[in-house]
Amino acid sequence: MNVRERIEEQEFKILSKYAAKSHNAIRDREEEMCDFRTSFQRDRDRIIHSKSFRRLKHKTQVYISPGDHYRMRMTHSLEVAQISRTIARGLMLNEDLTEAIAVGHDVGHTPFGHAGEYALRDLIGHYNHNEQSLRVVEYLERGGQGLNLTAEVKDGILNHTGNNTPFTLEGKIVRSGDRIAYLCHDYDDGIRAGMLKPEHLPLSVSKVLGTNPSHMITVMVSDIITASEGRNEIIISPRVQAAMHEFREFMFKKIYHSDELEPDRKKAKYIVSKLFDYYINNPGSLPQEFLEREEQWGLQTVVVDYIAGLTDLYAIKQFEKLFIPATWGLSR
Numbered sequence: 001m002n003v004r005e006r007i008e009e010q011e012f013k014i015l016s017k018y019a020a021k022s023h024n025a026i027r028d029r030e031e032e033m034c035d036f037r038t039s040f041q042r043d044r045d046r047i048i049h050s051k052s053f054r055r056l057k058h059k060t061q062v063y064i065s066p067g068d069h070y071r072m073r074m075t076h077s078l079e080v081a082q083i084s085r086t087i088a089r090g091l092m093l094n095e096d097l098t099e100a101i102a103v104g105h106d107v108g109h110t111p112f113g114h115a116g117e118y119a120l121r122d123l124i125g126h127y128n129h130n131e132q133s134l135r136v137v138e139y140l141e142r143g144g145q146g147l148n149l150t151a152e153v154k155d156g157i158l159n160h161t162g163n164n165t166p167f168t169l170e171g172k173i174v175r176s177g178d179r180i181a182y183l184c185h186d187y188d189d190g191i192r193a194g195m196l197k198p199e200h201l202p203l204s205v206s207k208v209l210g211t212n213p214s215h216m217i218t219v220m221v222s223d224i225i226t227a228s229e230g231r232n233e234i235i236i237s238p239r240v241q242a243a244m245h246e247f248r249e250f251m252f253k254k255i256y257h258s259d260e261l262e263p264d265r266k267k268a269k270y271i272v273s274k275l276f277d278y279y280i281n282n283p284g285s286l287p288q289e290f291l292e293r294e295e296q297w298g299l300q301t302v303v304v305d306y307i308a309g310l311t312d313l314y315a316i317k318q319f320e321k322l323f324i325p326a327t328w329g330l331s332r
Helices: 003-014 039-048 051-058 073-090 095-104 113-124 129-144 151-158 169-192 203-209 213-228 238-256 262-281 299-309 312-323
Strands: none
Touching (some): 039 095, 051 073, 051 129, 051 312, 073 095, 073 213, 095 169, 113 299, 129 151, 151 169, 169 213, 262 299, 262 312
8 A cells, every 4th residue: 555545544534424535536638646645645746846836926816916915816726725624624525635626626716816807808708717727727738738737626617716616625715715815815915005004994894803814814713613514514603704894895895895905906907907918919919838739729829828827927017118219328
């Protein structure tokens, strides 16, 4: 019995009967098993070592071009993984599957966060970052070969947001962990930016969750573990669910849709729209690997794939290169 087989055997002995088991994981393309890592551990490693995950360090969470201590998409993804693993461990569910979904859930996010997502949606009529995340891991990574992830991980990535829910409890944990992370950490960054103060929180939120981001996370995580214990569902108590809903409404009003951040959101959308128009009209300027996919996917999809993969910094650099006149030295 090798290390992987021993781990798989331990999962059946230790984990909840409702947990997803690595031994049962399914891939579209069969491949030789690793002697040391389970299927879900390999999925996590493939995502973390991917180019799309590395690019998240330069993609906006909320604030465009922020200071050193503000969240970016990579730090958000790692924080979702930490929160979600805590819940999974408390419920004796599969931590490796939970972590793999969490680190991969945002790899399809555009530059400039949701501003970039909305810009592409306005341009082509339909664009959702969760669907693009699935596309990235399924088709675009590894030079167009994809990562060949398990069905359980791909389902969790696709359904971490939107109307459909994941078919595993681990995926449902990440769906909740994502919301906990972005609410608390965007609130923390809002305080750092001087846009919020703890006393601004509605009483219906502060009385239930508190005002300290760390304490808020603890309250919500503890509530999910307690409410979901021994059940084939991930549950949040009505009291905490109501407070989370009010918290989310507060954050949309004060941060996500705030007038203060609107100028930067408009600039970001303008950059994305101008780049899209340029590459649609000048497809020969796309990198060769994208040009080679045009026959299979069509020009619009290829352009969207390229733009969605850009980091904030690179998108700005390309905009300046294409649309801003060069600065020449002036003699006096």
